[in-house]
Amino acid sequence: MSSLLVQQIAEGFNALGNIVNPLFPYPWFNTLHAARISVAFQSNTRRLGTHTAHGWKSYIGGFCLMSWGGMLFSHFLLNLPPPVLYAPQPWINYISVHLLLTFVFSLAPSVITDSAFLTSLDLVLFPIDAMLRTNAVVGTLSHLAPESPSYASISPALINSPLFHFILGCTASAGGGVTAATLGVWNPNWGSGGFTPAFLRKGPPSLPKSILSTLDVWGGGLVG
Known part of the structure; x- marks a missing residue:
């Protein structure tokens, strides 16, 4: 049973690594990630009533920062x-998805x-x-793996440190x-949300709820 589940997960990862189609030759992973970030970004701007206050530069820039901050x-x-500093493909992939979904939700803004x-x-x-x-x-x-082309450029102290992982x-x-x-990028003037990192702000008084609310942070650390 467990081996079948692992096989299905592996097949899912392989499928998401394929390109969407020859006319849009970008991986499903990146395209779906762009879509999820676009939905979250638009939801926040519309919920706060700042959607129409954004100029195109802050609207697209905020989305890109939200998409690529981790990278x-x-x-x-x-x-x-970072790849976005030398490759145009991520820019085309992400911004085109964001603009498409912006148009879609402009037709039904209440949905978002x-x-x-x-x-x-x-x-x-x-x-x-x-x-x-x-x-x-x-x-x-994977950059920390010996077979990675980046391996030789990274300090051995970092490669061998569980804390760094x-x-x-x-x-x-x-x-x-x-x-x-x-940075509060869903506001037209970034920084108006305060500069305290979100996971350091005062959260739910309950410890379990506080831990759960930061799952996306420490969960990634455990994978590392």
């Missing part, structure tokens, strides 16, 4: 150049703020969300969401 910071920790719809969407897409986060963490940690996993898993919430 940017994890690569900086590894002292490696419907709490029942968003809750149902989270439940339905929970397995995919888990796979997307796992893929981000595993992909980042944990920090890197946290960053890859939750860096984008934490960065977006810290």
Whole structure:
């Protein structure tokens, strides 16, 4: 039973690594990630009433920061150049998905703020969300493997440190969401949400609820 489950998960990862189609030659992993971030970003801007206050630069820039914050910071920790600094493909992939969904939800703006719809969407897409986060963490940690081209560029002290693996996993898993919430990118003037990282702000008084609310942070660290 367990081997069958592992096989199905592996097949799911392989399928999500395929391109969407020849006309849109980008992996399902990246495309679905862009879609999930776009939904979250638009939901926050519409819920706060800042959707129309955004200019295109802050609207797209905030989305990109929310999408790539984890990748940017994890690569900086590894002292490696993030792909978005030298490759145009991520820009085309993510921004095109975001603009498409922006158009779709402009036709039915109430949907993106419907709490029942968003809750149902989270439940339905929970397995995919888990796979997307796992893929981000595993992909980042692969730089620490001896067979990685980046291996020689990374300090042995970091490669051999379990603590660094944990920090890197946290960053890859939750860096984008934490960065977006810290800077308040769903506001047209970033920073108006305060600069305290989201996971350091006062949370639920219950310890179990507080731990659960930061699952996306420490969960990635455990994978690391």
